Amino acid sequence: MSQVSLAKDKIQILLLEGVHDSAVRILQQHGYSNIEFLKTSLSEAELCEKVKDVHFIGIRSRTQLTAKVFQAANKLAAVGCFCIGTNQVDLTAAREHGVVVFNAPFSNTRSVAELVLAEIIMLLRRIPEKSTAAHQGGWDKSAAGSFEARGKILGIIGYGHIGSQLSVLAEQIGMQVRFYDTEDKLSLGNALQVATLDELLSIADVVTLHVPETPQTQWLIGAEELQKMRPGSILINASRGTVVAIEALADALRSKHLGGAAIDVFPVEPKGNDEEFESPLRGIANCILTPHVGGSTQEAQENIGIEVAGKLVRYSDNGSTLSAVNFPEVALPTHAGSRRLLHIHENRPGMLTRINQIMADHNINVSGQYLQTDAKVGYVVVDIDTPAESNLADTVLAEMREIPGTIRARVLY
Numbered sequence: 001m002s003q004v005s006l007a008k009d010k011i012q013i014l015l016l017e018g019v020h021d022s023a024v025r026i027l028q029q030h031g032y033s034n035i036e037f038l039k040t041s042l043s044e045a046e047l048c049e050k051v052k053d054v055h056f057i058g059i060r061s062r063t064q065l066t067a068k069v070f071q072a073a074n075k076l077a078a079v080g081c082f083c084i085g086t087n088q089v090d091l092t093a094a095r096e097h098g099v100v101v102f103n104a105p106f107s108n109t110r111s112v113a114e115l116v117l118a119e120i121i122m123l124l125r126r127i128p129e130k131s132t133a134a135h136q137g138g139w140d141k142s143a144a145g146s147f148e149a150r151g152k153i154l155g156i157i158g159y160g161h162i163g164s165q166l167s168v169l170a171e172q173i174g175m176q177v178r179f180y181d182t183e184d185k186l187s188l189g190n191a192l193q194v195a196t197l198d199e200l201l202s203i204a205d206v207v208t209l210h211v212p213e214t215p216q217t218q219w220l221i222g223a224e225e226l227q228k229m230r231p232g233s234i235l236i237n238a239s240r241g242t243v244v245a246i247e248a249l250a251d252a253l254r255s256k257h258l259g260g261a262a263i264d265v266f267p268v269e270p271k272g273n274d275e276e277f278e279s280p281l282r283g284i285a286n287c288i289l290t291p292h293v294g295g296s297t298q299e300a301q302e303n304i305g306i307e308v309a310g311k312l313v314r315y316s317d318n319g320s321t322l323s324a325v326n327f328p329e330v331a332l333p334t335h336a337g338s339r340r341l342l343h344i345h346e347n348r349p350g351m352l353t354r355i356n357q358i359m360a361d362h363n364i365n366v367s368g369q370y371l372q373t374d375a376k377v378g379y380v381v382v383d384i385d386t387p388a389e390s391n392l393a394d395t396v397l398a399e400m401r402e403i404p405g406t407i408r409a410r411v412l413y
């Protein structure tokens with residue numbers, strides 16, 4: 001499971017799903033040239049084969065990194081999710097294999113909030129069906145069923161980075177914001193938190209979902225919840241496809257209980273742009289269907305590329321795990337003038353003592369030491385004063401790997 005120090009051009013990086021060029025630029029600027037770039041995702045079987053030689057992998061929301069993939073990924077040090085969601089990665093398996101997972105928690109949030117705001121206005125004015133009619137030669141000039149957004153109640157489920165930004169934007173056009181969140185949240189502007197999901201559903205003219213995919217959010221909105229929404233109200237989902245029971249939503253739209261919907265994420269999404277999109281929502285009036293593009297803007301993708309590639313570089317160069325989603329977080333200074341050893345282990349008592357005993361045995365001067373643990377994993381970083389040409393670091397590394405409970409150890413180049 002361990003990995004020796006490698007020259008940067010030997011470090012293999014695999015970028016999938018067409019992550020933005022900015023990621024490649026950042027990696028190259030920091031000396032990483034061994035980069036394979038694919039526009040598509042890969043299946044589990046393809047990944048298991050491909051990851052064997054890979055040290056860093058970059059994915060978006062489509063690539064499923066399962067326990068089986070981590071089992072095959074002997075050399076993998078870190079995963080960069082070039083998106084917000086990390087539900088596509090088995091985070092526990094990653095941690096058990098000593099693989100650090102990073103994401104981009106902020107960079108595409110504004111893009112999602114803007115799209116949802118636009119959809120609210122479009123749906124309240126019944127623009128999707130009027131536009132479809134016009135494309136077919138129709139002329140549906142009528143105010144029936146068309147409303148201003150001003151004064152309407154926007155119900156936000158999940159008041160995190162996206163939900164709270166949308167809250168601010170929606171107030172700018174005069175909407176009244178109410179939100180439901182399982183955590184107590186600071187209300188921005190005049191927004192108010194409500195105590196229960198049912199309360200939110202019963203008062204909102206527009207309900208929009210901004211929760212992560214978790215066991216608790218799976219099918220959060222089913223037939224029962226849809227019935228609790230106000231007649232003629234609107235549902236928007238740009239979170240994850242498993243949050244809304246899609247057949248029940250199709251029924252609620254067909255029966256006209258709901259006045260419209262905008263859905264960006266689906267329980268099953270095509271694997272690529274050349275696969276047909278199947279959904280019970282196809283053909284339903286006043287229903288905007290978008291191909292998971294909430295975060296797909298030039299600005300967001302470029303920023304995500306820079307942000308996540310930067311995190312991979314800092315981990316590779318320095319061992320920094322700041323803002324990792326599955327790992328003890330350590331923010332580290334550079335280590336010019338010393339060799340840096342990383343030791344990832346099961347969180348058992350006495351690990352640090354064992355590591356320091358090895359340093360003492362070799363009469364090594366430790367110039368810096370950092371330890372961070374969580375319930376399962378411990379992460380120790382040791383800076384030792386030894387000339388770059390000495391092989392003492394490799395000797396020490398070999399001994400550190402022998403410590404029972406070691407998951408992964410390496411020395412930084």
Ligand SMILES: NC(=O)c1ccc[n+]([C@@H]2O[C@H](COP(=O)([O-])OP(=O)(O)OC[C@H]3O[C@@H](n4cnc5c(N)ncnc54)[C@H](O)[C@@H]3O)[C@@H](O)[C@H]2O)c1
Pocket residue numbers: 084085105108109112157158159160161162163180181182183210211212213214216217238239240264265292293294295296
């Ligand atoms: N469509 C897209 O392209 C796109 C783009 C970005 C993000 N997303 C999705 O949007 C999600 C939200 O993003 P974010 O940046 O706002 O995340 P966030 O973590 O900042 O906010 C999520 C909020 O949901 C709340 N929450 C969690 N479980 C809940 C529950 N059961 N009921 C009510 N509230 C609950 C949390 O407390 C938190 O406040 C992401 O996890 C991702 O899946 C989609």
Ligand SMILES: O=C(O)[C@H](O)COP(=O)(O)O
Pocket residue numbers: 060061062082083084085086108292293295296
């Ligand atoms: O989690 C996210 O950030 C969004 O779902 C966007 O995913 P994408 O990078 O696959 O568009």
